[in-house]
Amino acid sequence: MDQLAKEDLKDLLSPCGQHCVSLYMPTTRAPVEGRQDPIRFKNMVRETEERLIREGVRSAEAKEFLAPLMKLQDDLAFWQHRGDGLAVFYSPALLRPYRLPVRFAELAVVANRFHLKPLLPLFTEDSVFFVLALSQNKTRLIQGNRYGARELELGNIPASLAEALNYDEPEKQLQFRSNTSLGGGKRHAAVYAQGGVDDSKQDVRRYLQLIDRGLPEALRQNGTPLLVAGVDYLASLYREVNSSANLLAEGIIGNPDLLSPEELHARAWKLVQPRFLKARQEAISQYRQAAGTGRTSREITEIVPAAAQGRVDKLVVAPGVQVWGSYDRDRGGVALDGKPAAGNEDLLDLAAIQTLLNGGKVYTAEADETLPEQASLVALFRY
Secondary structure (H helix, E strand, O other): OOOOOHHHHHHHHOOOOOOEEEEEEEOOOOOOHHHHHHHHHHHHHHHHHHHHHHOOOOHHHHHHHOHHHHHHHOOHHHHOOOOOEEEEEEEOOEEEEEEEOOOOOOEEEEEOOOOOHHHHHHOOOOOOEEEEEEOOOOEEEEEEOOOOEEEOOOOOOOOOHHHHHOOOOHHHOOEEEEEEOOOOOOEEEEEEOOOHHHHHHHHHHHHHHHHHHHOOHHHHHHHOOEEEEEOHHHHHHHHHHOOOOOEOOOOEEOOHHHOOHHHHHHHHHHHHHHHHHHHHHHHHHHHHHHOOOOOEEOOHHHHHHHHHOOOEEEEEEOOOOOOEEEEEOOOOEEEEOOOOOOOOEEHHHHHHHHHHHOOOEEEEOOOOOOOHHHOOEEEEEOO
8 A cells, every 4th residue: 555644735735737636436455356446447537538528628638638547547566556445646747646545435526626635534633543563573653544554664763672772792682571371361571681680671661762762753743642562561661761642541462563554453443443532522512612702613714714824723524525616825715616617626625634734633523423503514713
C-alpha cells in the first residue's frame, strides 16, 4: 500500500485548473477477485471521458487528456499490490495514485480542485493512533486508523537496545527474556548483563529514554493516542520515562516481535475505539452547549471562510454528503450551487481539509448518526 501524509493533502488542495479528476473505488486484495479491479477502473475513466465531452471538451481532446489514466489501467505491476481502496488524482500537472486501507465507495469527481473528503477517515481525530512496539531486539512505530496500520520510518528512534547503547562487544549486550508460566499466568522478565541487574535496568531505561526523545513531534500533537506494546517489564519501565501526555493507560502486553502491523492494529483498535467514540460525542455536546454564543455554526457559508482563516477548533462532518459551490479565497465569499459544475467544488470537503491543515480537529459521524439540527456539518470556533 501507499503512504499518504498531511503534506500530500496540502499539495492536492491547491487549485489545478478546470479539470482536476478525482477517482475513488473499492479494490480487492484477493488475486482472483481482484482481476476485475482494472476493468472497473477503466470503466470509471470512460465515464469521466463522457462527462468531459458533455461539458464541451472535444472527444479527441478528452481521450488524449485521459490517456495517462488508461495507461495506469494497463500497468500490471501496479495492480499486483492493492489495498482496500484506490484513490487517483489526475490533472495536466500530476498523476498520483494511492492504494489505501480504506474501502471507498465508487466516485468520480471533476472540478477545479481535487475532491479529498473520502480521505478524511485517514486523518480525522476519531481515527488516528500510534503503537510503539518495544523489545530488546527491535523498535517499531506503527500508525493506525480504523481501517488499518502501517509501519513508519524510525527517524531518530533507536532500532534496538544494542544500537541505542552503541555496544561493540557482543558479550556486553543485554539479554532480555520474557517467559510465560505453563499455567497461563503473567509474563515475567529477566535481564542479564556483566554489570548486574541494577546496571542492566539503567541501560534499558536509557534505551527507552532515547526512544521517547526520538518520537516525532507530530505524535504529541492534537491528543493523538499512543499505545505501548511490549512485555510487562519494558512497558512499565517505559511509562516511567515517557514524556507524552497522549500515552494511554491501556497497552498490548506480550512480545510484539511476534505480531504483524495488522495484528497490532486489531488489538489496538479494540482499546482506542471507545475513546474515539467518546471524543466525537463530546465535540457534539460542546457544540450544543455553546450554541447561541457566537462560537458555533452549522452554516457552510460561514464555516468555510472560518476554516480557511484557522478559526475552526472542532468540526463534525456527515459522511457521504456533498455541498457544491465555490469559495472566493481573496474575498472570503461562498456561493452555493445544487450540483457539480465547472468552477464548483465540494464545500464540506474544503471546510474539513482546511480545518485539518490549520490544526483543528475533524470528526466523521457514523452513517446512521444524525448531527444537531440535521446539519451536514457543525463547527465549534476558537474565537
